[in-house]
Amino acid sequence: MNDYMAGRQDGLQLALTIVEKNGVDGLRDEIEFRNATKIHTLLDRKSLEIATRKIKEMTMDTFTILCVATLRDEFDFGTKRCQRFIDRMNLKAECLMDDIVGWQDFIDNIDEEMGIKLRIRRND
Known part of the structure; x- marks a missing residue:
C-alpha cells in the first residue's frame, strides 16, 4: 500500500510540475501522449524524449559498428564502401526520424x- 501511495504522490507531483510549466493544456497533451504510447514513467514527455534520443543514438552507434565489422570481415568491404554504407544508413535513419518513411515501408x-x-x- 505504501508503494501505491508513493506512486500516486509522485504522479500528482509530476502533474503539478507539468501544469506549472505548460498549463492545463500541457497536462492534457501529456495524458494523451501516455495513453497513446502506453508509457508510464515519472518523467514528463520532454524528459522522456531526451532520454530516448540518447538511447536511440547509442543503439545506432552500436548497430553501425556491428554492420561495418561484418561488411569488412565477411564481404571484404574497404574504407570507401563502408563509409558509403554508413552515409546511406544515416540518411535512412534521418528519414525515419522525420517520419518521411516508416519501418513497415522498409x-x-x-x-x-x-x-x-x-x-x-515487439515488447507489447
Whole structure:
C-alpha cells in the first residue's frame, strides 16, 4: 500500500510540475501522449524524449559498428564502401526520424523486391 501511495504522490507531483510549466493544456497533451504510447514513467514527455534520443543514438552507434565489422570481415568491404554504407544508413535513419518513411515501408519494400521476410519483435 505504501508503494501505491508513493506512486500516486509522485504522479500528482509530476502533474503539478507539468501544469506549472505548460498549463492545463500541457497536462492534457501529456495524458494523451501516455495513453497513446502506453508509457508510464515519472518523467514528463520532454524528459522522456531526451532520454530516448540518447538511447536511440547509442543503439545506432552500436548497430553501425556491428554492420561495418561484418561488411569488412565477411564481404571484404574497404574504407570507401563502408563509409558509403554508413552515409546511406544515416540518411535512412534521418528519414525515419522525420517520419518521411516508416519501418513497415522498409519491411514491405525488402519483401517485395528481394523476397526476404523481416519483422520487428515487439515488447507489447
